Amino acid sequence: MSKVKVAVRVRPMNRREKDLNTSCCIDMTPDTTFLEHTGKGQKKFSFDYCFWSMDSSDAKFASQQQVFECLGDDILDNAFEGYNACIFAYGQTGSGKSYTMMGTPSDKGVIPKTM
Numbered sequence: 086m087s088k089v090k091v092a093v094r095v096r097p098m099n100r101r102e103k104d105l106n107t108s109c110c111i112d113m114t115p116d117t118t119f120l121e122h123t124g125k126g127q128k129k130f131s132f133d134y135c136f137w138s139m140d141s142s143d144a145k146f147a148s149q150q151q152v153f154e155c156l157g158d159d160i161l162d163n164a165f166e167g168y169n170a171c172i173f174a175y176g177q178t179g180s181g182k183s184y185t186m187m188g189t190p191s192d193k194g195v196i197p198k199t200m
Contacts (some may be wrong), residue, residue, distance in 0.1 A: 092134035092156060093118055094147065096181035113137045113145070138181075149188050153198045161199055 095111050095118075112119045113135040120128045134155050136147035156172065164170040172195060174182040188194030 090133040090156065090159075092136060092152075093130075093132050094136035094152065094181060094185055095139050096184065097139055097141075099179065109139060111139075149185075149192050149194055149198075152185060153195050157195045157199055 095113065098107060098109070110121045110123075112121070116131060116133065116135055118130045118132065118135050120130070122128060136152055136155075137143065137145045138147050140146060141148075160170045160172060172186070174186050176182050184194065186194045186196050188197060
């Protein structure tokens with residue numbers, strides 16, 4: 086059985102953010118998130134997984150399936166082996182937790198993929 090895994094996912098900009106011509110201040114590699122703070126430079130944060138879901142045309146785009154393969158598969162395997170399993174989705178309202186966990190009818194999230 087593996088350890089606790091910590092993942093972060095950046096969602097696409099919503100309509101309001103687009104209407105305000107908001108610029109993206111985040112960049113990611115598979116295990117590092119970079120936050121650009123105007124006037125204060127760049128901050129670097131390391132995680133087990135960093136999922137870039139900002140733009141589906143981007144080569145580094147992380148789909149619902151990729152998120153499931155990285156997180157959901159292990160959770161299911163451990164549960165079938167008799168271990169307790171939990172995914173804890175945390176974040177600000179509107180940050181994409183429900184989309185990641187439930188998805189849409191045409192793009193299922195982690196929970197429906199486990200069924």
